[in-house]
Amino acid sequence: MRLTLERRKWIWAYLFLAVPLIFFLSIRIGPTLFAFWMSLHEWDPIALDRPFIGLENYREVFDDEVFWKAFRNTWIYVVVGVPAGLLFSLVVALGLQRLIRFVGFYRVLYFIPYITSLVAVGWVWRWMYTPNGVFNDVLSRLGLPQSGFLGDPGTAIYAIIATTVWQGLGFQIVIFLAGLESIPGDYLDAASVDGASGWQTFRDIVMPLLNPTIVFLVVTGVISNLQVFTQIRSMSSAGTGGPLDSTISVVLYVYQAAFQSLPSEMGYAAAMMVVLFVVILLITVVQLKFLSRGAYD
Amino acid sequence: MxxxxxxxxxxxxxxxxxxxxxxxxxxxxxxxxxxxxxxxxxxxxxxxxxxxxxxxxxxxxxxxxxxxxxxxxxxxxxxxxxxxGNYREVLNETPFARWFFNSLVVALITTASVAFFDSLVGYVLAKFRFPGRTVIFLLMLSTLMVPTEMLVIPWFVMSINLGWTDSYWGIMFPGVISAFGIFLMRQFFMGVPNDLIDAARIDGFSEFRIFWKIALPLVKPALAALCIFTFLGNWNAYIWPLIVVRSEEMRTLPVGIAFFSSEAGSAFHLIMAAAAMATIPVIIVFVIFQRQIIKGIALTGVKG
Amino acid sequence: MSKSRFKTSDTSINRRTALKYGAGAAGAAALAGRGWSAAAQEATPAASAGFDLSGMEVSGDVTIEYWQYEFESKTTLVEELITQFNEANPGITVRQRNFPYDDFRQQVAAAVQAGEGPDVLNVFYGWIPAYVQQQFLQPLSQDAFPHDVIESEYFPMVQAARVGEEYYALPTAVRTLGLFVNNDLLEAAGVEPPTNWEETVEVAIATTQKDGDNFEVVGMTWDIGGQGHHWWRECLIRQNGLLPYSEDNREVFWSEPEGVEAFEWLAAFLLEHEVTQSGFQTDGATAFQNGAAALHVDGSYRVGAYTTNAPELNYSIVPLPGNVEQASFASFWANTITRNAAEGDKNIAAHKFISFLSSPDVMRQWTPATGELPALSALAEEEQFTSDEKLAPFIESLPFSYATFLVDEAALRQDVIDAFDQVILNGVDAATAVAEAEASTQERLDEYWAAIDEG
Incomplete structure (x- = not known):
């Protein structure tokens, strides 16, 4: 009996996917289900009893003002941080791509924030934001009023977003460059033969061909901004998402519940994580549907 | 305008x-x-x-x-x-060279593994049509949506039971395949023309050979980017290595550096020296691989 | 909707497991906050020789794991102490493991969930009640560590390690808060180190230096998230003649007029006298280290960091300036036995190691190395410590130092931080902010005691 070409391809696909699937099921999905299991309990890793309490943790999550504050903040991280990062990185990538000399040098310049140690980054930026720091110095030279930056509940979250955008640029630029460089030169040649202007070429040829890259950056950008944690812990006042919870994110709150609260509220933390997970999953599916229509199915 | x-x-x-x-x-x-x-x-x-x-x-x-x-x-x-002096102090008073070596081993092996598996999976998800494709893709993608902080405890329980603590494999295992890279490679493989793949099939290429010889070279820029980020991600990984490592000798660089901070404040002079030294290999990796991102332009021969 | 940092439901396990420890915890808590009485000072003329554990012997070779957060001078010293301990107890091997302070609970949680973890764990005193509720800690044997010896020879704050009828921990050393004073800045301003509230304000005003709106020197550091919350909660309130908590630690009294006044006195440095700034040079300890702050409240362990990082800083330390009373905040890290060493040789080895770590010999090595004060009251009187001008003010503060009863350290700290932020950033009046903080802390206490009382 001969398999059809179609069936043979199925078998190959499953064969290639076998090891990775086993990996994901055991290393990622399994522990995630375990976290879901924890969320149904009064779970404390240190205690001996971990009573089952059903959906009680979820009920409390929906009642928790700080959680919703963290949830709103998390949206701000996403809604401000993702577009800002994409815009800056696209502009810089287009610029870098036009360079002919010192290409490597310039790329390294823009990539360096991404590889600078997080401890160093947090430390230097905190200094730059202090009342006597570089930024306030510039403001006062321009005759503008000083800002409290990290100390002011109105600006602290944006001060942290500026850092995360700055730090993520190197990553996004490299991905954009990879996307731009993958655009077959013939397309561009053909466009210029047709007499298209720079803007037209960009809009009609570069952008559509860049779509998979943009989808990737939007989706991963949203996912990583929804999980922002380290920068808040190292930069916000007292490291707890202050002042007055103005910078706290869901993941930071989850971390506090699981590992800083005593006794540990691991079950409650897991419930918050599950809520966040469901939200991210929904957003991602919607994004994939809308952003990559056609390519997706 | x-x-x-x-x-x-x-x-x-x-x-x-x-x-x-x-x-x-x-x-x-x-x-x-x-x-x-x-x-x-x-x-x-x-x-x-x-x-x-x-x-x-x-x-x-x-x-x-x-x-x-x-x-x-x-x-x-x-x-x-x-x-x-700070550099001297870091080098003399800590097993810094060993930490550096540990990080290098972990980052290099993980990068090689991720580069291989992620491109293969990304390719299959982009270019094969088979039942369950979308579900499998979303399943893998969904693993990105759970913060590491929530996974470390199950991983640690697993490591204890399997005797993986304090070993390179213990540090590496959660990262040897990454959904992030699968997603990246899938996006780029989608841009590879189907005609090329079909032509190779007609020529009698095996499926693996088509992937390896035909499709993969076409997405070199993405692969280079993936290598850079995987290396970097593992070079900087902190939360998990900190938990799975027990002895001072098995610490990776970020874990080692964290020990310069304590309750009474951080020794920033040492942290900065150690962090500066830790940056060097990443710059080297970047300089090497970013050239591959340029070379991607060589694929102008592709006809749509 | 309710404001929450992790309020547990009524089904809380903690409540149920806590039953066993029931009534006793109340007693311990009541004792925990009491000051150093004159009687305690007279109790022992010379340092006790320590505890007699000769009746406890391990039956064969045994290895125990000792976990301590990273604090370089402590970890280095403990390595050396382990060698000394091993010479005296050849059958017992101790392995030390360290991790960064910030990751303490994550490390412990992961290990315990996996069925591993330390046999002897060094914990902050404020975590003991919770760990006991979780049945994580083993009581110390009363034969080995008789309560009357602990209570007569150690500083009374060590009673915070007692829950119910049992002691769960013994420290090597204790800490108090003092006022760090930059001598050069005070001299330049022609003022003396302050001894009361009024002088503190005067000195802060006199030493502040500004260039236009920019601070060059702050008269007083501003760091509520650092030691500031302890300073108000346990020191300023008491100094103003109010007990912050009821004797049994069930009720919070901050919103009494004296408490609000103390709060306003502290907030006035920033709001009224304008001698300090939030976030100045990132944090208070750093500003003081850089010579950019005249006064700074901190613990003795900071001295070591300054000796290394700022050898030329000319500073001295005085006890916290009082008002109608004197008061300082006391705290300590203490060694506990976990349920991993619940019985057998491990338990015996753990007892022996803790006894060793709390011995006068070790304390005499510990204090010079770490800047923490000996936990045995007679030892703190020894001349080698009282003649140290940096240590003496902290030792002097011991008689009026109190260990706050902490049910959830991080959350209680957040309550105080939020109260100050409300006043400073949102213009809320002090009485309202203090009342809110009191209500929030009271709720956490109620929850804790409800769990205890349920039995």
Whole structure:
């Protein structure tokens, strides 16, 4: 009996996917289900009893003002941080791509924030934001009023977003460059033969061909901004998402519940994580549907 | 809007750009030849200024690493009394070389594994049609949506039961395949023309060979980017290595560096020196792989 | 909707497991906050020789794991102490493991969930009640460590390690808060170190230096998230003649006029006298280290960091300036036995190691190395410590130092931080902010005691 070409391809696909699937099921999905299991309990890793309490943790999550504050903040991280990062990185990538000399040098310049140690980054930026720091110095030279930056509940979250955008640029630029460089030169040649202007070429040829890259950056950008944690812990006042919870994110709150609260509220933390997970999953599916229509199915 | 919205106004000028086709993606107005060097100069200048802003914290880090502990907060970029003492202290008082080696082993092996598996899976998800494809893709993608903080405890329980603690494998195992890279590679493989793959099938290439010899070379820029980020991600990984490592000898660099901080504050002079040294391999990896991102342009032979 | 940092439901396990420890915890808590009485000072003329554990012997070779957060001078010293301990107890091997302070609970949680973890764990005193509720800690044997000896020879704050009828921990050393004073700045301003509230304000005003709106020197550091919350909660309130908590630690009294006044006195440095700034040079300890702050409240362990990082800083330390009373905040890290060493040789080895770590010999090595004060009251009187001008003010503060009863350290700290932020950033009046903080802390206490009382 001969398999059809179609069936043979199925078998190959499953064969290639076998090891990775086993990996994901055991290393990622399994522990995630375990976290879901924890969320149904009064779970404390240190205690001996971990009573089952059903959906009680979820009920409390929906009642928790700080959680919703963290949830709103998390949206701000996403809604401000993702577009800002994409815009800056696209502009810089287009610029870098036009360079002919010192290409490597310039790329390294823009990539360096991404590889600078997080401890160093947090430390230097905190200094730059202090009342006597570089930024306030510039403001006062321009005759503008000083800002409290990290100390002011109105600006602290944006001060942290500026850092995360700055730090993520190197990553996004490299991905954009990879996307731009993958655009077959013939397309561009053909466009210029047709007499298209720079803007037209960009809009009609570069952008559509860049779509998979943009989808990737939007989706991963949203996912990583929804999980922002380290920068808040190292930069916000007292490291707890202050002042007055103005910078706290869901993941930071989850971390506090699981590992800083005593006794540990691991079950409650897991419930918050599950809520966040469901939200991210929904957003991602919607994004994939809308952003990559056609390519997706 | 200026003349770039007038498509047919300057055909000659556009034609002039044929030699450097990549410029077609630009929005810079190019009316006359004399403007081009000026525009180019401005571009170099603006990107340089922006770039200096980008590296400022890095430069500060390096400058601080050359300052004595008591000068660390003198906020000048030029160390008043430059010294290599911090570097010496880090190298002499900690098994820094060993930590460096550990990080290198972990990052290199993980990168190789991720590069292979992620491109293979990304390719299959982009170019094969089979039942369950979307579900499998979303399943893998969904693993990105759970913060590491929530997974470390189950991983640790697993490591204890399987005897993986305090070993390279223990540090590496959660990262040897990454959904992030699968997603990246899938996106880029989607741009590879199906005709090429079908043609290779007709020529009798095995499925694996088509992937390896035909498709993979076409997405080299993405693969290079993936290698850079995987190396970097594992080089900097902290939360999990901290938990799974027990002995001082098995620490990775970020874990080792964290020990310079304590309840009574952080030894920033040592942290900066150690962090500066930790940056070197990443810059090397970046310089090597970013060339591959340029070479991607060689695939102009692809016909749609 | 309710404001929450992890309020547990009524089904809380903690409540149920806590039953066993029931009534006793109340007693311990009541004792925990009591000051150093004169009687305690007279109790022992010379340092006790320590505890007699000769009746406890391990039956064969045994290895125990000792976990301690990273604090370089402590970890280095403990390595050396382990060698000394091993010479005296050849059958017992101790392995030390360290991890960064910030990751303490994550490390412990992961290990315990996996069925591993330390046999002897060094914990902050404020975590003991919770760990006991979780049945994580083993009581110390009363034969080995008789309560009357602990209570007569150690500083009374050590009673915070007692839950119910049992002691769960013994420290090597204790800490108090003092006022760090930059001598050069005070001299330049022609003022003396302050001894009361009024002088503190005067000195802070006199030493502040500004260039236009920019501070060059702050008269007083501003760091509520650092030691500031302890300073108000346990020191300023008491200094103003109010007990912050009821004797049994069930009720919070901050919103009494004296408490609000103390709060306003502290907030006035920033709001009224304008001698300090939030976020100045990132944090208070750093500003003081850089010579950019005249006064700074901190613990003795900071001295070591300054000796290394700022050898030329000319500073001295005085006890916290009082008002109608004197008061300082006391705290300590203490060694506990976990349920991993619940019985057998491990338990015996753990007892022996803790006894060793709390011995006068070790304390005499510990204090010079770490800047923490000996936990045995007689030892703190020894001349080698009282003649140290940096240590003496902290030792002097011991008689009026109190260990706050902490049910959830991080959350209680957040309550105080939020109260100050409300006043400073949102213009809320002090009485309202203090009342809110009191209500929030009271709720956490109620929850804790409800769990205890349920039995």
């Amino acid at each position: 200026t003349s770039e919205s007038l498509p047919h106004a300057q055909p000659d000028a556009v034609m002039d750009q044929k030699g450097t086709t990549r410029q077609a993606a630009s929005t810079v107005v190019q009316k006359k030849d004399w403007r081009r060097p000026v525009a180019r100069f401005l571009l170099y200048l603006i990107l340089l200024i922006g770039g200096l802003g980008m590296v400022f914290p890095f430069v500060w880090m390096v400058a601080s690493s050359l300052k004595d502990a008591s000068d660390i907060y003198s906020l000048s970029l030029i160390p008043p009394d430059p010294t290599l």
